[in-house]
Amino acid sequence: MIAVGLNRIRVWNEDGVGVIAIDNGPENQITVDVMAQLMEALMAANQDSNVKWVALTATGSAFFTAGFDWGSLGEDYDSVREFVRVFKALVSLMVTLDKPIISILNGSAVGMGLELTLLSDLTIAPPDVYLCYPEGSVGVPPAFSMPIIQGRLPKPLAIRLLSGEPITPVEAEGAGLLKVVPRGNLFGDAKSMIMGIRVNALMRRLMNREVRLSIDEAESVLIDALMSRCLTHTSRDELIKAVKEARGRCRGRYHA
Numbered sequence: 001m002i003a004v005g006l007n008r009i010r011v012w013n014e015d016g017v018g019v020i021a022i023d024n025g026p027e028n029q030i031t032v033d034v035m036a037q038l039m040e041a042l043m044a045a046n047q048d049s050n051v052k053w054v055a056l057t058a059t060g061s062a063f064f065t066a067g068f069d070w071g072s073l074g075e076d077y078d079s080v081r082e083f084v085r086v087f088k089a090l091v092s093l094m095v096t097l098d099k100p101i102i103s104i105l106n107g108s109a110v111g112m113g114l115e116l117t118l119l120s121d122l123t124i125a126p127p128d129v130y131l132c133y134p135e136g137s138v139g140v141p142p143a144f145s146m147p148i149i150q151g152r153l154p155k156p157l158a159i160r161l162l163s164g165e166p167i168t169p170v171e172a173e174g175a176g177l178l179k180v181v182p183r184g185n186l187f188g189d190a191k192s193m194i195m196g197i198r199v200n201a202l203m204r205r206l207m208n209r210e211v212r213l214s215i216d217e218a219e220s221v222l223i224d225a226l227m228s229r230c231l232t233h234t235s236r237d238e239l240i241k242a243v244k245e246a247r248g249r250c251r252g253r254y255h256a
Contacts, residue, residue: 009037010059011044017194018044018051018099022058027066027247030112035086039093046097053194054097056120057104057187062252064103064129067111070240073230080226087112088219091144094119095208095215098201104190105129105178107252108166111243118145119211121199123178124190128253130166131177134246137164138239140225143218147210152176164242166250183254 008031010021020041022028045051058064073079094101094116103109105125109117110132117123117131133142141162142149149158153175161167169180181189199207230236 006037006041008034009041011041013048013050014055014191015195016050016052017055017191018048018053019055019057020045022056022065024065026060027063028058028060028107028113029066029069031069031072032083032086035090039090042093042097042101046099052099053197054099054101055104055190055194056101056116058106061107061254063107063113063247064105064109064117065111065113066108066247066250067113067134067243070230070236070243073236075231075233075236077227077231080223080230084219084223084226087144087222088215091115091119091211091218092215095204095211097204100194100197100199100204102190102194102197104187105169106186107254108132108250110247110250111135114161115142115145118142118148118177119208121204121207122193122197123172124181124186124193125169125172125178126183126186126254127169127180128183129169130250130252131161131169131172132164132166132246132250133161134164134243134250135239136162137246138229138242140229140239141221143222143225144211144215146218147214148177151210164246166246 008024010023045054100121103117103120103123108130114133172178173180
């Protein structure tokens with residue numbers, strides 16, 4: 001499994017599992033560059049005949065990712081358009097990849113991290129992390145993963161999540177969003193589960209149909225939301241503040 005030019009992503013092959021690990025500081029924040037590197041790694045894994053499954057994870061233990069770094073986004077139309085364009089390309093790649101994608105949550109999945117988790121075929125998590133979408137509290141929806149949230153979560157739990165409140169893996173497991181495993185042998189247990197998955201490209205196409213059909217509408221909705229939130233300094237600061245404050249509530253409870 002070879003992917004060149006990666007300095008925020010680690011990749012390796014673990015007995016046929018192509019591991020893609022976000023490695024971008026203690027919070028593993030996502031930027032447009034990190035998304036581009038994720039896409040490069042996903043394409044490399046898809047083309048590698050020695051890779052049968054793809055595992056998304058990250059370094060550290062507090063955050064799988066604390067989400068997108070909104071401070072890196074410019075206060076102009078072109079910056080918003082470019083962000084949404086790259087995000088849409090990443091989502092499109094994830095839902096059309098030939099090989100199953102499994103997220104292994106080393107830490108909490110926040111914001112865009114939550115969306116990446118929901119867009120995976122399976123998520124495996126220890127009980128000491130959180131799922132959180134703080135952008136929802138200031139009117140920015142998880143547009144690309146909304147069909148999954150609507151289709152799987154009971155309304156009270158969905159409303160909590162969309163209001164920026166964290167939910168636990170146990171609550172998410174009850175709704176069928178993920179599988180909880182003990183922290184002690186997280187990667188080993190996850191690897192055993194992954195290697196039992198027999199989902200091919202045709203199955204994935206059907207499984208991801210709802211997300212694929214909604215991508216263009218989701219793109220439009222997200223652009224509209226960000227235009228009202230990111231093009232003025234005050235509104236953009238409110239978004240950054242809401243996300244920053246939520247990280248304290250959403251931080252994983254395990255400390256290596």
